[in-house]
Amino acid sequence: MTGTTPPTAPRKIQPDPGLDDALARLDESKIQKVVQRVLANETGARLKAYVETCVRCGLCSDGCHYYLSHDGDPQYSPVGKVKQTIWELLKHKGRVSPEALRRMALVAYTECNLCRRCAMYCPMGIDTAYMIQVTRRICHLLGVTPRYIQDTAHSHAATMNQMWVKEDEWIDSLLWQEDEAREEIPHLRIPLDKDGADIMYSVIAPEPKFQTQLIYLAAVILNESGLNWTMPSAPGWDNSDMAMFTGDFEIMGRLKRKHFELAQRLKVKRIVMGECGHAFRSVYDVGNRWLGWRSEPVPVVHAIEFYWELLTTGRLKVARKYEKKVTFHDPCNIVRGRGLHERPAKWSGPFVRISWRCIPTGNITIAAAREAESSTPARRTKPSGWKA
Amino acid sequence: MHAVYGFVVGPLAWIAGAVFVLGLVFRLWVFYDLARRKDPMVLEYMSPKYALRSILHWSIPFHPVNSRRHPVMTAVTFLFHLSLVFTPLFLGAHMMLMDYYHGLSWPTLPDPLADLLTVVVIGACVFFGVRRVVRPEVRYVTTAKDWAILVLVALPFVTGFLAYHQIGPYQAMVVLHILSGEGWLMAIPFTRLSHMMLAPFIRGYIGSEFGAVRHARDW
Numbered sequence: 001m002t003g004t005t006p007p008t009a010p011r012k013i014q015p016d017p018g019l020d021d022a023l024a025r026l027d028e029s030k031i032q033k034v035v036q037r038v039l040a041n042e043t044g045a046r047l048k049a050y051v052e053t054c055v056r057c058g059l060c061s062d063g064c065h066y067y068l069s070h071d072g073d074p075q076y077s078p079v080g081k082v083k084q085t086i087w088e089l090l091k092h093k094g095r096v097s098p099e100a101l102r103r104m105a106l107v108a109y110t111e112c113n114l115c116r117r118c119a120m121y122c123p124m125g126i127d128t129a130y131m132i133q134v135t136r137r138i139c140h141l142l143g144v145t146p147r148y149i150q151d152t153a154h155s156h157a158a159t160m161n162q163m164w165v166k167e168d169e170w171i172d173s174l175l176w177q178e179d180e181a182r183e184e185i186p187h188l189r190i191p192l193d194k195d196g197a198d199i200m201y202s203v204i205a206p207e208p209k210f211q212t213q214l215i216y217l218a219a220v221i222l223n224e225s226g227l228n229w230t231m232p233s234a235p236g237w238d239n240s241d242m243a244m245f246t247g248d249f250e251i252m253g254r255l256k257r258k259h260f261e262l263a264q265r266l267k268v269k270r271i272v273m274g275e276c277g278h279a280f281r282s283v284y285d286v287g288n289r290w291l292g293w294r295s296e297p298v299p300v301v302h303a304i305e306f307y308w309e310l311l312t313t314g315r316l317k318v319a320r321k322y323e324k325k326v327t328f329h330d331p332c333n334i335v336r337g338r339g340l341h342e343r344p345a346k347w348s349g350p351f352v353r354i355s356w357r358c359i360p361t362g363n364i365t366i367a368a369a370r371e372a373e374s375s376t377p378a379r380r381t382k383p384s385g386w387k388a
Numbered sequence: 389m390h391a392v393y394g395f396v397v398g399p400l401a402w403i404a405g406a407v408f409v410l411g412l413v414f415r416l417w418v419f420y421d422l423a424r425r426k427d428p429m430v431l432e433y434m435s436p437k438y439a440l441r442s443i444l445h446w447s448i449p450f451h452p453v454n455s456r457r458h459p460v461m462t463a464v465t466f467l468f469h470l471s472l473v474f475t476p477l478f479l480g481a482h483m484m485l486m487d488y489y490h491g492l493s494w495p496t497l498p499d500p501l502a503d504l505l506t507v508v509v510i511g512a513c514v515f516f517g518v519r520r521v522v523r524p525e526v527r528y529v530t531t532a533k534d535w536a537i538l539v540l541v542a543l544p545f546v547t548g549f550l551a552y553h554q555i556g557p558y559q560a561m562v563v564l565h566i567l568s569g570e571g572w573l574m575a576i577p578f579t580r581l582s583h584m585m586l587a588p589f590i591r592g593y594i595g596s597e598f599g600a601v602r603h604a605r606d607w
Binding site: 043044045046048049050052053054055056057058059061062063067072074075077079080083119120121123124125126127285289294295335336337338339 | 419420422423425426427429430432442446452453454455457458461465523524525526527528529530531534580582583586587589590591592593594595597598601602603604605606607
């Protein structure tokens with residue numbers, strides 16, 4: 001038993017219109033109604049078993065990068081966050097004040113990114129991320145979501161992509177990248193809506209919006225590998241899913257249905273997706289289940305797995321390896337979501353320091369914590385010693 | 389005192405045993421039924437192969453990453469649980485009672501060893517208690533219930549130890565020992581101690597998710 005932890009630090013709570021406006025419209029009985037509805041209709045054996053058997057041993061703490069990066073502040077430990085959210089809701093049968101709900105929303109949206117690492121640290125295997133997700137679901141149904149991430153969810157609902165990219169802008173971006181790439185590789189094509197191709201390549205909306213050259217780069221790889229591939233022109237091309245993170249499962253379902261049906265309409269054999277981890281989680285693991293598919297109705301291959309396949313089958317040869325050391329930050333959704341951590345390490349030459357330090361990009365740094373910031377999500381973890 | 393003794397080893401023992409066994413069966417059924425109706429995903433994704441893989445890996449001390457990060461806690465927890473289960477089952481005096489009342493007998497632990505294991509359980513309970521106070525992440529989530537359960541688990545061992553060594557009023561101590569043991573048994577199905585029955589299923593489910601769906605380890 002070594003080390004003492006500083007007392008829980010006071011928080012700087014910034015205003016967030018997404019939370020403030022919604023909370024102003026709520027009272028205890030409205031909150032209670034929704035909490036009870038979710039608990040009765042959407043939770044069952046898992047929540048009951050997790051809540052009733054957790055022995056409060058605190059052993060999940062070391063799994064959490066928030067806990068480690070806040071010098072062991074117990075409010076950030078996985079079980080500490082469950083205590084502040086779902087236990088609180090259960091204890092009061094959902095009858096909590098809007099102010100209490102604000103705290104829960106901040107914990108659920110900005111202090112846990114559902115990475116599921118704590119599930120690997122819990123001796124019983126309790127899935128804490130699931131309980132935080134239930135809290136997010138409740139917050140969503142009450143309209144209490146940080147504004148920025150909610151805006152991306154609204155975009156999903158209105159456009160079927162995350163970044164308000166219009167249909168003509170999307171097609172135009174693809175043609176533009178094809179044009180650019182042909183300067184370098186004259187025979188390169190970005191085939192649109194090709195019927196019966198082997199592969200449908202799908203991306204996240206920030207690619208056409210902010211990093212359009214990534215589409216160019218992917219097109220180079222797919223062309224050089226001599227693959228029969230296509231990209232869809234219709235909505236459904238975006239595989240990302242911020243609705244999954246806000247707790248808006250209805251929109252999540254619509255998104256995933258659109259995505260898979262697009263692939264089925266094009267009669268492709270499989271979907272290859274870009275690097276986005278959270279999108280992979282939604283397509284591979286979560287969205288399909290919400291729709292009642294046991295696994296993906298069209299096989300989904302994540303970029304890392306796909307590049308691995310290209311490299312090991314010799315379809316793609318690497319001219320020159322990157323010589324400097326690379327740090328591989330723990331990408332939760334493809335490591336704990338698909339076991340892909342060893343591939344980059346094997347393939348990158350001098351590599352590799354695998355750092356189990358999450359950079360909670362997708363749903364927190366970029367989205368939820370833009371405004372609703374109660375902590376500094378991207379703080380670095382420090383090495384920790386043995387503890388009893 | 390004899391009447392009280394007769395009651396605790398007689399009717400109350402039957403009641404405690406029945407509550408324990410039927411309680412476990414009832415609670416298992418409750419969880420199965422709830423899973424079937426509300427969480428069919430749990431049953432759908434449960435994979436015996438990966439469930440057992442996970443349970444097996446977590447049954448080996450100092451094998452999972454987190455058990456190596458907390459070596460003292462790991463050692464204490466394993467010793468505690470093993471002693472907790474084996475000492476009462478294989479204690480000579482307990483077997484003799486069963487032999488006397490029901491004519492059942494089985495091999496037992498030598499008394500000095502049983503005595504040592506009892507001390508291990510009590511010592512582990514003290515360790516858990518100290519940990520609840522000293523470690524901030526544990527203190528933060530500790531409630532009165534956790535203390536009550538810790539006392540409930542320690543009590544039969546403390547009273548058993550005192551009775552065996554004839555410290556304090558012997559007869560009262562024996563009665564207290566039996567009473568607390570029965571209280572402990574009856575509490576198992578309905579408190580956090582139900583992890584005795586549910587932990588394998590919780591681990592089995594997360595092991596199935598990690599193994600069969602996500603192709604990742606969970607230890």
